[in-house]
Amino acid sequence: MRFRAYSVHLLTAAGASLAMLALLEAVQQDWAMMAIWLAVAFAVDGLDGPLARRYDVSANAPVFDGTLLDLIIDFLTYVMIPAYALYGSGLLPGWTGWFVVLLIPFASSLYFADTRMKTADSSFRGFPGCWNMVTLALLVIQPSWEVILGLALLLSAAQFLPLKFIHPVRTVRWRALSLPVAMVWTGAVAYAAWAGFAHGAALTGLVAVSSVYLLGAGIAQQMIYDRGQIR
16 A cells, blocks of 8 residues: 555656656647647646545655645646746747746746635635646637737736636536536647647637636636635
8 A cells, every 4th residue: 555655656746757748849849749748747637636545645655745746746737838838839929928927937836825725615716727728728729919918917816816716527516517528628629739739710619618618617606606705
């Protein structure tokens, strides 16, 4: 059991190496390969949590803090590399690229240290810093720089607002819809990456609609069921 518990920590730490591979591809402006390595890191992040609970790593592998390790990896793959991709991809010209690449890590570092991050229903209080999903969607949709700048400002502020954002797997409410939408989003973005992020109306629409749902579902639930309160 101890061997298995420590093996979970090794699996989590592998996410840092995957993050470096994604960064190397981003530096080469190979956004498709960057997306693939981020997707692999995302899969590892989804797998290590259930394994950590199954093998009770806090009791059987206490030398390493699994929660802290996971947050470190998430900050690399969810925040730093996607922020660089927005800057390096040319989606934000001139000063806007510099502004956003500095704003996202600044705001997200505070959010990742926020002790109020999780809600009672396993949703997130405030935008959960999933800039990897935002950046990949923007690489597919390719809106104007004004839209991207406005979205970066809005989501950075939303990290500190009393707004609810769902976790497609852990948030039970609407999970029967949220999980398929998340899978559709993943498949659409994966296909776009495989095609070199070629711009197409159908694919763009699919990513846009699914992204709006994933961003807005928690707020909708909050307004409908919780009378606007965080619970």
